[in-house]
Amino acid sequence: MSSRWLNEVKWDEQGLVPAIAQDAKTGEVLMFAWMNREALEKTAQLGQAVYWSRSRRKLWHKGEESGHFQKVVELRTDCDNDVILLKIEQVGGIACHTGRRSCFFNKLEDGHWKDVEPVLKDPKEIYK
């Protein structure tokens, strides 16, 4: 496969782009992470989400520890070619390291962030 599509992505000064993972069926936004060129290339090759962990400074094949892989249904980029949207199937139904379906479980209500999503599995059971 030609890598022209990778060249067309506008990587930031750190060589990264934001990546949004969305449930392909329900449309739910599940998580947000970052990708470098290698992560995006591997994502396309594998058909599973691979991110760049800024804290660990290494490639992060989502699910490698938890088993909660993200199968890529579709890859999109935006009008500026500087953000990636992944439409995915979330293996195990849990995207968040807290054991929730989505990372976006804090809702602003009356001036407070309120946790509105249930923990589906104890993180201790996920990361043994």
Next chain:
Amino acid sequence: MSSRWLNEVKWDEQGLVPAIAQDAKTGEVLMFAWMNREALEKTAQLGQAVYWSRSRRKLWHKGEESGHFQKVVELRTDCDNDVILLKIEQVGGIACHTGRRSCFFNKLEDGHWKDVEPVLKDPKEIYK
């Protein structure tokens, strides 16, 4: 309203957080932008999306030129408190400056980014 919820957001070294705007009804991801503290505060106060334009280095009340305001239905943050998800109602049905519904109109197909969403309105008509 107390500003504790604003203090709980983890702003990056430039005082910004990524912000994802999603159609509250359809779940479609419409655009991606950035917010500083003032932008997020104004978003909550106004009930309309206000971003920080990194290129223009100023607050950007989405729709101020196009009329395509974004009415906020719900604000969320993620497990790390460092990303904002806005569930919105898109006034005019067009979020993208190209005249498309969503900014994420480029789909990866056979190793090429392909424009798969129609232009609903000529940008020249939007930005007079």
